[in-house]
Amino acid sequence: MIYKSYLVEKDLDNFKNEFMLFYGENLGLKDEFKKRIKSNYSNASVQNFSQETILLDKDLFYNEVFTNSLFESEKIFFINNSNDKILEIIEYLETKKHNRKIYFFSDILDKKSKLRTFFEKSNKHGIVPCYLDNEITLKKIIHEKLKNYEGLNQENLNLILDNCDLDRIKLENELNKIISCFCGSKLEKDKLEALLNIKQNDNFNTLKNQALMGNKNLVNKLISDTYIENEKSVYYLSLINQRLFKLLETQKLHKKFSKEEAVNKIKPPIFWKDKPAFLNQLNKWDKDKITKMLKNTYSLEKKLKSVISFNQNILIKKLLIDICNLANA
Numbered sequence: 079m080i081y082k083s084y085l086v087e088k089d090l091d092n093f094k095n096e097f098m099l100f101y102g103e104n105l106g107l108k109d110e111f112k113k114r115i116k117s118n119y120s121n122a123s124v125q126n127f128s129q130e131t132i133l134l135d136k137d138l139f140y141n142e143v144f145t146n147s148l149f150e151s152e153k154i155f156f157i158n159n160s161n162d163k164i165l166e167i168i169e170y171l172e173t174k175k176h177n178r179k180i181y182f183f184s185d186i187l188d189k190k191s192k193l194r195t196f197f198e199k200s201n202k203h204g205i206v207p208c209y210l211d212n213e214i215t216l217k218k219i220i221h222e223k224l225k226n227y228e229g230l231n232q233e234n235l236n237l238i239l240d241n242c243d244l245d246r247i248k249l250e251n252e253l254n255k256i257i258s259c260f261c262g263s264k265l266e267k268d269k270l271e272a273l274l275n276i277k278q279n280d281n282f283n284t285l286k287n288q289a290l291m292g293n294k295n296l297v298n299k300l301i302s303d304t305y306i307e308n309e310k311s312v313y314y315l316s317l318i319n320q321r322l323f324k325l326l327e328t329q330k331l332h333k334k335f336s337k338e339e340a341v342n343k344i345k346p347p348i349f350w351k352d353k354p355a356f357l358n359q360l361n362k363w364d365k366d367k368i369t370k371m372l373k374n375t376y377s378l379e380k381k382l383k384s385v386i387s388f389n390q391n392i393l394i395k396k397l398l399i400d401i402c403n404l405a406n407a
Contacts, residue, residue, distance in 0.1 A: 079197075079202075087110070087111070097179075098182070099182040099197045099205045102209050103319070110250075119154050119179070124155075125156070128159050129161065142155075153178055165192055185376070216242065220249070227264075234267060238274070244320070255274070256273065259273055281304045282314060286321065289398040290363070292405030294406070306391040315378060319375050322368050328344055329360070329364065330365075332360075337357060341356060367407070370404070
């Protein structure tokens with residue numbers, strides 16, 4: 079059964095499905111659903127598994143699902159990185175009696191995916207597509223979080239919105255900074271610009287775009303000149319992934335339309351000032367290249383989230399060099 083993400087986000091309590099699958103490229107929205115589920119089951123024990131871990135030791139996972147503990151009143155499960163290989167586990171669980179809520183999280187699943195088809199056709203399980211946010215959805219979040227702050231005019235709102243690049247995770251981080259900094263005081267443009275590091279973020283976007291265009295000389299110069307913060311590594315990676323997903327979506331549309339028409343049809347739209355760079359990148363990146371690089375960024379994301387390193391900025395810089403090299407391959 080398919081549910082619209084905005085309806086589930088509005089009131090998760092209305093959805094009592096035994097299993098639910100959240101899939102798509104919107105990492106921030108999926109993280110938000112995880113937070114809300116934990117909040118709804120505040121007394122429950124949250125069990126996190128990756129699909130790879132489950133497939134390596136199915137009995138261990140089944141034991142967690144079917145065994146009750148004297149110290150845990152309830153268990154809920156998050157299964158990350160799910161794809162078609164987890165379907166046999168789901169089908170087995172359906173044959174057994176248990177009272178567990180299990181939430182599956184996946185990246186993009188195409189229409190041929192058996193896992194996606196299974197959930198879409200099910201009458202008792204739910205599936206929630208998590209597409210990328212647009213300006214409208216993020217403006218609503220900004221208004222809601224900063225509704226009690228004086229000075230939230232259109233100029234400041236656009237400043238915050240433009241700085242997050244339609245990335246919900248980045249927006250959440252920036253809003254937390256704003257709330258902490260401006261507590262009890264008026265939002266002022268100059269202070270916002272300083273707080274949000276506008277110039278620094280512009281520099282990274284320039285570096286990202288030039289790497290995707292394969293401009294080796296400029297990339298080498300920008301890598302030396304651009305300050306990349308360790309604590310923002312996952313955010314930088316998210317910006318790169320967003321652009322790769324956009325390019326992949328446009329390449330699919332290019333099968334039916336010209337490149338310019340395909341660019342105009344993607345949602346959310348490419349900003350007009352970014353279209354020349356995007357078209358240039360589109361000429362460099364075909365489906366095979368994009369898919370290969372997305373595998374690399376996915377592997378790096380897992381590494382960044384699992385290993386605390388003082389040299390994460392070096393890993394990001396190496397990735398940008400790899401992107402530049404692959405663009406020219």
